Amino acid sequence: MQVSFTLRKDKINKDGFIPVRMIITLNGERIRRNVKSVRTKQKDWKNQRVKANLKNEDYNFHIEFNKELDELENKLKLIHRHALLNNIPLTKEYVIDKLENDSINSNSIAPSFFESFQEFIDTNKSTKANGTIKKYISCKNFIKDFDVAKKYNLRFDNVDVNFYEDFRDYAFEERNTLNNYYGRIISVLKTFMNWSYERKYHENLEFKKFKTVSNTIEVIYLTMDELMKLYNYEFESKRLEHVKDFYCLGCFSGLRFSDIKQLKPSNIYEDYLKLNVQKTKTIDHKIPLNAFSKAILNKYKDTLYEPIPKISGQKFNQYIKECCKIVGIDTPVNTTRYIGQKRVDKVFPKHQLITSHTARKTFVTNSLILGMKEMVVRNITGHKDESSFKRYVEIADDFKKNEMDNTWNKI
Numbered sequence: 001m002q003v004s005f006t007l008r009k010d011k012i013n014k015d016g017f018i019p020v021r022m023i024i025t026l027n028g029e030r031i032r033r034n035v036k037s038v039r040t041k042q043k044d045w046k047n048q049r050v051k052a053n054l055k056n057e058d059y060n061f062h063i064e065f066n067k068e069l070d071e072l073e074n075k076l077k078l079i080h081r082h083a084l085l086n087n088i089p090l091t092k093e094y095v096i097d098k099l100e101n102d103s104i105n106s107n108s109i110a111p112s113f114f115e116s117f118q119e120f121i122d123t124n125k126s127t128k129a130n131g132t133i134k135k136y137i138s139c140k141n142f143i144k145d146f147d148v149a150k151k152y153n154l155r156f157d158n159v160d161v162n163f164y165e166d167f168r169d170y171a172f173e174e175r176n177t178l179n180n181y182y183g184r185i186i187s188v189l190k191t192f193m194n195w196s197y198e199r200k201y202h203e204n205l206e207f208k209k210f211k212t213v214s215n216t217i218e219v220i221y222l223t224m225d226e227l228m229k230l231y232n233y234e235f236e237s238k239r240l241e242h243v244k245d246f247y248c249l250g251c252f253s254g255l256r257f258s259d260i261k262q263l264k265p266s267n268i269y270e271d272y273l274k275l276n277v278q279k280t281k282t283i284d285h286k287i288p289l290n291a292f293s294k295a296i297l298n299k300y301k302d303t304l305y306e307p308i309p310k311i312s313g314q315k316f317n318q319y320i321k322e323c324c325k326i327v328g329i330d331t332p333v334n335t336t337r338y339i340g341q342k343r344v345d346k347v348f349p350k351h352q353l354i355t356s357h358t359a360r361k362t363f364v365t366n367s368l369i370l371g372m373k374e375m376v377v378r379n380i381t382g383h384k385d386e387s388s389f390k391r392y393v394e395i396a397d398d399f400k401k402n403e404m405d406n407t408w409n410k411i
Contacts, residue, residue, distance in 0.1 A: 001026045001080050001090065003073050005048040008034070016041050022072060029092050033099070035072065038065045075099065088157060111201050113154050114144060120192050129278055131258065139188040146170050156202030159193060164210050172340035179338045183212040215338050219391055220353045221362040224369070226329050227251055231292065233327045240326075243311065243319040245296050250359030252293040254367075254381040257313060257356035268297055277382060287380055317355045324351035361392070368396035 002025040007018045017039040024031040040050045040062075049069060050062040079098045083090045121136045128136075146167055147154045154163070171177040171185070193207040222230065231248045235241040250260055258278045267275045273287045289297070311319075330349040337344045360381065367377045374393060383389045 001076065001095070003076050005035070005069055007040070007042065007045055009042075013039075018042060018045075020069070024076065024095065026090065026092060026095060031092055031095060035069065038068055040065065086155065086157075087153070088155065111156075111196075113156055113159075114140070114147075116156075116196050116201055117143075117192055120195050129258070135184065136188055136192075139185045139192075142171075142175075142185055143167070143189065145175075149174070156193075156196065156204055159189075159204060160206040161209060168340075172342075176339050179213040179215050179340070180217065183214045186210050186212045216391070217337070218333070218335055219361055219365065219395055220333065220350075220358050221365045221395075222251065222329065222354070222358070224366050226350075227362060227366065230324060230327050230329065233323075235323065235326070240319060240323050243316060244323050245299065246311070246316065247320050247323070247356070247359050249293055249296045250356070251362040251366075252290055252296070253287055254360055254363035254377075255287065256360060257316070261311075265301075282382060285382065313356060320354055320356070321351050324354045325349075329354070364389075364392045365395055368392055369399050 004023050004025075006021050006023060008021050009018055012018045018041065020035040020038040020040070022033045022035055024033070038050070044051045044053050044062070050065045052062045076095070076099070079095060080090065082088070082098075083094065088094065117140045121133060121140065124136065125133055143154070146152065150166065150170065152158075152163070152166070168182070171182045177185075190207050190210055190212075193202075193204075196202060197205070227248070230244060231251075233244070235244060246260060249255065250257065253273065255263075255273075256278070259275060262278065263273070263275065267273050271289055273289065274284055275287075276283050277285045329351045332347050333350050333353055335346050335348065335353070337346075364377055364381060364383075367380075368374065374389070377383075377392075378389060
């Protein structure tokens with residue numbers, strides 16, 4: 001890349017002053033930019049710089065003018081060096097963008113995008129829940145797959161609108177990614193880009209334009225009849241019996257899977273549980289016990305270390321589906337998902353949709369149907385997002401209306 005300065009003699013004004021133009025030669029192309037603040041006369045221009053005009057002290061600005069020209073030339077050298085050090089293609093568009101919008105540090109070697117992403121994950125391990133860290137890792141791996149598949153050479157400086165569109169097309173068209181999962185990836189990416197921006201790893205704010213995608217999905221829960229059918233069934237398999245009790249405890253208490261796994265005898269009191277909630281970091285959160293949750297905890301009271309044996313989330317979801325299938329929880333359930341603008345409708349027997357997450361949803365929905373006040377339910381579960389909780393209220397209201405239609409309105 002070469003830089004030179006010339007006079008624009010076609011723009012001479014009535015006093016004889018001529019503006020200066022910068023010419024950048026790059027890969028056989030020329031980039032022309034006017035240096036608006038520098039003007040001089042033909043006789044005061046030599047070797048691409050402004051000479052001192054000793055005869056006219058009122059117009060002796062050669063030092064300031066030449067300083068500006070020197071700074072422009074140095075900036076272009078830094079842009080060139082920065083691109084070489086960071087393996088960035090030195091294109092006309094790149095040079096213009098950096099020249100007009102960015103300042104380049106003379107020692108800046110941009111850290112690797114994916115090395116920085118791993119640093120972001122490692123830094124958050126001490127403050128974020130395990131589930132959140134798993135989401136970060138999943139997001140990083142998904143973006144890495146895109147980078148490899150498309151040979152994108154992803155860097156901080158090319159995370160822009162073009163990347164966003166290419167990544168979106170890859171997710172929807174090649175990976176058939178559901179909108180809500182894609183939205184979570186974009187949300188994590190924006191969090192990472194903001195984290196790295198604050199650490200001065202880059203100066204690219206294009207990521208703030210990225211939009212997340214989210215569609216409302218069905219609330220899957222067990223009705224009271226289905227829950228009692230599962231609760232009262234005695235499995236011959238000890239493994240399935242443990243999983244059933246584990247799941248039902250969540251249905252009767254509203255506890256998350258991660259918190260039930262951590263329960264110890266020291267958390268259990270006569271009429272309530274008291275524990276530190278893992279996801280929200282809530283200290284000494286109290287959860288009242290009903291007759292059903294007490295019965296389950298009493299069943300395991302002689303367990304030496306924990307009231308309910310530990311099990312991985314993946315195995316738990318596999319086994320609870322098996323439990324629900326055995327007891328006949330097989331009502332057809334319609335699901336609607338979106339991949340971009342493509343709508344995907346499917347029908348499943350209900351047992352296939354039951355996971356650890358549906359236990360908490362079962363507690364909330366049935367508590368509202370049974371008449372528990374919204375504020376009390378939210379206090380027990382720790383729900384802070386009013387919009388997400390509203391879905392449960394709507395389901396409970398619809399249930400009550402159907403019951404009214406099927407009883408009093410039939411008279």
